[in-house]
Amino acid sequence: MTAMETESSETVVTKALSSTGPDIDEVVIHPLVLLSVADHYHRVARGTRKRVVGVLLGQSHRGKIDVLNSFALPFEEDIRNPSVFYFDHNFLEEMIRLFRKVNTKETIVGFYSTGPSIRPNDLRIHDICKRYVRIPIFCIIDIRPDRQELPVKAYKVVEQVHHAGQAVTRQFDHVSTQMGAMEAEEIGVAHLLRDINDPTVSTVMSLIQGKLNGLQSLTEKLLTAKKYLQACAEGKCKVNTEIVDHLQTIVSLLPNLNTPDLVHAMIVKTNDMHMAVYLASLIRSVIALHDLVNNKIRYGEDGMQDNDEALAQEEEKKEEEKLKDTGNKKDGGK
Template identity: 50%
Template sequence: MDVIKSQQISSRPIDKVVVHPLVLLSIVDHYNRVARDTRKRVVGVLLGSSFKGTVDVTNSYAVPFEEDDRDPSIWFLDHNYHDSMFSMFRRINAKEHVVGWYSTGPKLKENDLNIHGLFNDYVPTPVLVIIDVQPKELGIPTKAYYAVEEVKENATQKSQKVFVHVPSEIAAHEVEEIGVEHLLRDVKDTTISTLATEVTGKLAALKGLDARLKEIRSYLDLVIEGKLPLNHEILYHLQDVFNLLPNLNVLELVKAFAVKTNDMMLVIYLSSLIRSVIALHNLINNKMLNKEHDKAEDSKPVAVPTAAATFWQILQREALSEVSGRLGNYPIPVSTPLDEVTDCRHDLVNQSSIVSHRGLSIRTCLVVMDASRIRMKAPVEFKLPTFNSDADAP
């Protein structure tokens, strides 16, 4: 595929492409989920902004993509998924718009120009950023391109689009830099030793020392038994080793070890004591707060409904339920508050007045409710009478 260098174009619509770390992390995650340990590549959409020839790529999302390895002209990109994802991203951040698309290449392919043409509907000059997810050399793992129309010198030949290489760089905001620093802490570096490697090295050294001491003892036993000849040079070296060892029986050394051990144990004891006191203090404070909260809950007045109000509420619900059952409207659940039941009563009167419907007069039922409210003073078992007309009402 033909690629024109950026120096060969005098006026360029895009001077450089800036890629943020979040985009790189998203693309690598997309590749590991879909095409890891395969020869396939992944494709997605780049979001960001463009200002004075600088394209700032701040976000991205993956798009389902398939292509035929044998025939590059056969490929599929899910437009519906792209449209739905872009609409959701627009709701979150309206400042970000489509600036191009990405591919894990790692190089340009024959069908890239055809795919690139799809994004002309979203941005006049889309960019293609190829990310090398498995770089073999140190450097920036991004290469950016945009398409231009190349006019042939021969008028009989048709013009065609070619890719133009544009410089790219990695940049981040302050918040992104903090996040990247935290991520880099978990990245293992072979040049930096960890506690596990240090302990493993010391353990191997102690095992080697133990093997050498056993070998020296075996040699000396064989010399004493007369199985090996006496070698003065070896004995001189062994004497030098023993001369370098400290004398642990010196009183000053024993006292220094004892003082240091006592100081360390005292610090451990004080730390444990302070930790226990703080834990008890927090426990007492928690108990006091819970006790005050319980007292405040107990001191709150509890509203106890009167007998007349209880009966009136039950009667109104039963009556309106009977009315709503006949009319097919206004379902009154048992837990409906009294004021809402009263509002429903007025609504029924205003809507249907005294017109009878389905054999029951609404005014008749409401008259029974009002009369029962005045006469009854305590909750009793009752059954709402059914009247067919206003003449049957008491």
């Protein structure tokens, strides 16, 4: 059985495996999960082409799954033969027993992998997780540092029948994913970022870098939408009305920048911002020059103290040494 992602919408009869219970509409990943997965990868598979696999713990409520915690699993697979892999069931059972003693509210909600893509063994791992949870989710957590978009993708398994009389195939279907955190987690992440912050990088530079990363991610999304629309126009894939409606909504929300009033307002706003930056630069330069003049006055041209003061201090030291020497001679003569 091969696991694949559905890129184009086809006329299929789809039935989610979660039909026996509430369907999964949204997955929320908490920061502790990302930290645990990154630590797991760097301990086990750093510098290799291997991936790591683990179990996700959390809570489920009305189709929304909060992934709060995770733990690693001993996992090995043969790259040449995808059907061969090792999954430690005894370790999984023992970890489940220990976690129930610590926190009974957190239950198994699925499993994770560092991917970065879906592999054939993922459906078999999904079947193993179904022994512990009715509707397991599958999360691919991309730990590569050069990724600018959200590093998490969530999937659920669906059954698809393309034509009547054909066999049912199982595939992974995307689930809406977002990052979330409770107040205590937000405070912990803020302290962690404060500890790893680079003091050589100013706050302005970090803000600009964040804006650039956001624009790069937006560019990737727009290119994906462009490729999809071109494929639809060329007849390579069928049009999905839901996707087209979303794209039309995005286009409708864009402001009309060709109106004279808006152009004038943008120019005025830009000039005001540049004026504030210019004044701040002037004030900073004047303060720096003022400090430089004060230093010259205090320490002299060569960076030392005034010559007169230095000579006076040296003469005072010599006189004190002479007095001490004369006092010592008198004491010795007595």
